[in-house]
Amino acid sequence: MGMTMTEKILAAHAGLPQVKAGDLIEARLDLVLGNDVTSPVAIDVFNKAGFPKVFDKEKIAIVLDHYTPCKDIKSAELCHTAREFARRFDITHFYDVGQVGVEHALLPEKGLVAPGELIIGADSHTCTYGALGAFSTGVGSTDMAAGMASGLNWFKVPAAIKVVLKGKPAKWISGKDVILHLIGLIGVDGALYKSLEFTGDGVSWLSMDDRFTISNMAIEAGGKNGIFPVDEKTVAYVQDKVSRPYTVYEADSDAEYESVVEIDMSTLRPTVALPHLPSNTRTIDEVRGMPIDQVVIGSCTNGRLSDMRIAAGLIKGHKVSGKLRVIVIPATQKIYMDMIAEGLTQIFVDAGCAVSTPTCGPCLGGHMGCMCEGERAISTTNRNFVGRMGHVKSEVVLASPAVAAASAVIGSIASPEDL
């Protein structure tokens, strides 16, 4: 029987010729990731267990991105714990304020992820690296601690859903619109415990940034991972970033899929998710004019350079509406510098946006843009749960950078076509 991409990567890392959905396996890890919220809990577990060393100081990444630059004394203590641990074991890939970026934008940019690798991260959006043809999934802090100590973890081989992407997306349709549409179709538990395997002739139209956005939100459908085939765009992306050898896996023609979902990207409209679930999707035509108080452009979902180019391109020559405030957060220091070099930062600041250094910040209601009761944001982030960006009675609408930028100029939810 044939295997999916996910099954092949898991089999290779378990040292097995074949695995199938439902098998429980123990697999070798290529990278173990944590951030300033999850690492301290993992470090506490690690220390209490009395492990004398980490399995490989080159294969652990600790990224202080959630509450940094530290929002308060307690978060400074979390970062201190992580920093001391990184120094104690001489962790190679430790990123502190000044080098840090939002983890799932940073790791691919730094070449820490390559096709065919197996990565666990104590952050649910670790599934982002599926865009590169890697198997990556979110875990908790105890898994991170066990991974740091042993370089191993257990996995249940997931059943797969094949997502066939067809057609060329229209001008304003991005990866965000594709993944929101998919989550709207299958629901927030539509891929629970499962792997989303993206394929189809439409994949070639998607930029790497679009693919990162799509894989990033696989978890919002409950997915264990969301993986793309490796093509010329993938190879071009990793070419100047990854120097170690890597393996490209392809799904067998007779691989088993539990179900198949087809999406014709040429027919999609700009799509948003209304409060309070990412599956509560509407096309822009159904929500145009909805009042908003805040716009957030950033995050591991949509804080990459292409997102900033799209947003700046729409905002250029305008002032943001007086009805709202706009927060722009480049996801990494490199993106921050590229934005300056390309004049994007100038465009945002001239228009009246606040431009922050990299942080997860408002996405999880951490800092840099929390809302009070009764406020509503349109945000390029990934979750719109109750209280996600602040007060329990505040609301988040999820959207693409194009829709967020158009809304910033017009002052209520708007389509880029309206500008």
Next chain:
Amino acid sequence: MHTGKAFKYGDNVDTDVIIPARYLNNPAPAELAKHCMEDIDASFAGSVRPGDIIVGGANFGCGSSREHAPISIQASGVSCVIAASFARIFYRNAINIGFPIMECPQAAEAIRMGDTVSVDFTAGKIVDETTGETFQATAFPPFIAGIIENGGLLPYIKDKLEKEGN
């Protein structure tokens, strides 16, 4: 056998409502317990008693990977979460920290807020003492049951590393 009062919630109880991010800057279990379920049920932390049981619908614990979520529930004294299904990271985290969860769509549907419920975690048996109904939870695969019996993932990993002479 544990007996307690049921706190019943709906589908897709996410980790942001189980423990909002504004409290993640202090991961001490007792601190997390003070704010457990705050954004879905502000009265929970004040009214939960040791041994009580949380009952959720489908996809319980979806969202963030924060282990703070099952830790906050465990530290509240809750003996078990029963749900129709669990989001996979929450499921892993609960097993890894040795916190009992039971997957049982029938019990998740039938048990009402405030019912007295008894659970036998090892046998997977759930009894709604208020109505007299009994339910059987989905059994764990032996490997996972082994992790739970050993008190979580770390004892298993330590044992493994010691055997390998690390």
